[in-house]
Amino acid sequence: MLPHKHHHSTSAKLWPFTARFISAEERLAQSFESKGHWVSGFYEFLRFGIKQGWACLFGGLMVALLIATKLWYPTGAPLARYDFLFLAASMIQGALIATRLETLEEARIILLFHVVGTAMEIFKTSVGSWAYPEVSILKIGGAPLFAGFMYAAVGSYLARVWRLFDFRFTHHPPVWATILLSVGIYINFFAHHYIPDCRLLLFAGTALLFGRTTVYFKVWRTHRNMPLLLGFFLVSLFIWFAENIGTITGAWLYPHQAKGWSMVPFTKLGAWFLLMIISYVMIAALNRPQSFIHERKALLVSKPEPEPASV
Numbered sequence: 001m002l003p004h005k006h007h008h009s010t011s012a013k014l015w016p017f018t019a020r021f022i023s024a025e026e027r028l029a030q031s032f033e034s035k036g037h038w039v040s041g042f043y044e045f046l047r048f049g050i051k052q053g054w055a056c057l058f059g060g061l062m063v064a065l066l067i068a069t070k071l072w073y074p075t076g077a078p079l080a081r082y083d084f085l086f087l088a089a090s091m092i093q094g095a096l097i098a099t100r101l102e103t104l105e106e107a108r109i110i111l112l113f114h115v116v117g118t119a120m121e122i123f124k125t126s127v128g129s130w131a132y133p134e135v136s137i138l139k140i141g142g143a144p145l146f147a148g149f150m151y152a153a154v155g156s157y158l159a160r161v162w163r164l165f166d167f168r169f170t171h172h173p174p175v176w177a178t179i180l181l182s183v184g185i186y187i188n189f190f191a192h193h194y195i196p197d198c199r200l201l202l203f204a205g206t207a208l209l210f211g212r213t214t215v216y217f218k219v220w221r222t223h224r225n226m227p228l229l230l231g232f233f234l235v236s237l238f239i240w241f242a243e244n245i246g247t248i249t250g251a252w253l254y255p256h257q258a259k260g261w262s263m264v265p266f267t268k269l270g271a272w273f274l275l276m277i278i279s280y281v282m283i284a285a286l287n288r289p290q291s292f293i294h295e296r297k298a299l300l301v302s303k304p305e306p307e308p309a310s311v
Contacts, residue, residue: 080136211229
């Protein structure tokens, strides 16, 4: 990944919660920067991890809830575990909005994630792709309502990481084209139960649209870059890890796990990759991807016109 200078202020400064820490963090950063290349490099690495952890706040809390309720939720409690998870997730989402950690625009997109995810859960549980073995009242068909928050967690992460890392792009495909692709992916999640699976064509379409796209993300002073497809894969991989944790806690189970837990098949990574595309496109439609301007070009653009010579 190559570093590139960028003189535009990071969008994280526009986020009310993080804005209050900008000055203090800048003083800390300067102290690391003055200690040499290796120390400043370590600080940037540490900063990357903290930003990623902060972006994963909602998803991390959801995973923590799954683990905690598996270990300590009382058997025979009047409120079913699944219903508790739904209420707790709703409270967390409300707190994020109340503290302005998520904007109302992002909250609407995340609500759409919940609706889209719940619709898929209702269908997938009806055809036996996976199951929720515990009882609950707050459910539709075989899908408890908390399940939609697992999709909302992906949306929350993408919305937050976009801000924290001040995303910029080169060769980004038109948003309308990515929307068509994501609609095709979503339809295939349902249709492949009745007609031949088109996911190979969808993978090819994804590669065709995003193959040349580079995402620039600002960790500290400069924008780093990586192929956007690689970013999709890495996020999908971490979702796959989280899904394994979810099945260990028994929150949901695949058919091969009915008699005892075993790892979620690695082939599911492909499904998560395609779901990542849907998730990304929904956030991109909100944020409208901005082009990255290289330092030299930015300086030329910002250079003032020379004043006419006096006569």
